[in-house]
Amino acid sequence: MKLRDELPVDHRLATVYRVGAALCGVILLVFACLGFADGLGFFETDGARVAGLSSNGLLSLISLCVGLLLLGGAVVGGNVASTLNMIVGATFVLSGFVHLFLLDRPANILDFSMSNVVFSFVMGLLIVTFGMYGRVSGGLPHDNPYWRSRHPEQARREAEAAVPALSGGVNPRPRRAISARRAPRPSGRP
Numbered sequence: 001m002k003l004r005d006e007l008p009v010d011h012r013l014a015t016v017y018r019v020g021a022a023l024c025g026v027i028l029l030v031f032a033c034l035g036f037a038d039g040l041g042f043f044e045t046d047g048a049r050v051a052g053l054s055s056n057g058l059l060s061l062i063s064l065c066v067g068l069l070l071l072g073g074a075v076v077g078g079n080v081a082s083t084l085n086m087i088v089g090a091t092f093v094l095s096g097f098v099h100l101f102l103l104d105r106p107a108n109i110l111d112f113s114m115s116n117v118v119f120s121f122v123m124g125l126l127i128v129t130f131g132m133y134g135r136v137s138g139g140l141p142h143d144n145p146y147w148r149s150r151h152p153e154q155a156r157r158e159a160e161a162a163v164p165a166l167s168g169g170v171n172p173r174p175r176r177a178i179s180a181r182r183a184p185r186p187s188g189r190p
Contacts, residue, residue: 013134013145017081018074020130024085024123025070028063035060043109054113062110070127082131089128096120 035055040048042057049055066088073084099112099120110116134144142148148155 014078016133018077021070021081021085022074024127025067028067032060032064053116054111056111059110085127085131089124089131092120092124
């Protein structure tokens with residue numbers, strides 16, 4: 001059994017994953033379009049600013065690709081969007097750390113400045129939060145598909161206990177206990 005089989009198509013978590021991917025994807029697309037509109041050189045590192053961040057053509061192209069990827073994940077939705085959000089978010093955070101060490105060095109081909117590093121951290125944490133929402137926590141409710149996947153035996157027991165209540169029937173275990181109490185006792189009389 002695969003986890004994607006456990007997540008209903010209309011589960012409310014799918015909406016969170018889609019909205020998160022779409023929101024962050026649109027932000028990156030706007031940044032990319034502004035970079036392309038300014039006509040920045042592909043490998044320029046002269047500190048050209050777009051929306052308060054330093055940028056060049058390569059960074060705009062990467063932002064465009066990642067934004068489209070997130071929008072694609074939003075269209076697909078479900079576990080795909082969630083997993084994609086976690087991977088892209090972690091990549092953004094990792095990029096922030098890498099570029100923190102590359103500031104003011106020739107290897108900084110994306111022309112990152114400190115504002116870009118902060119943006120990378122914030123955007124990465126935002127995206128990864130959207131991806132992990134309802135998926136990673138010690139206090140997930142028992143109707144959560146991820147909790148059921150991690151605790152299959154307990155989920156099965158809870159589902160079996162809920163079936164008689166939902167079908168209007170009576171749980172057979174209490175019925176036996178009641179009938180055993182009502183059974184006539186043999187008396188010592190002949």
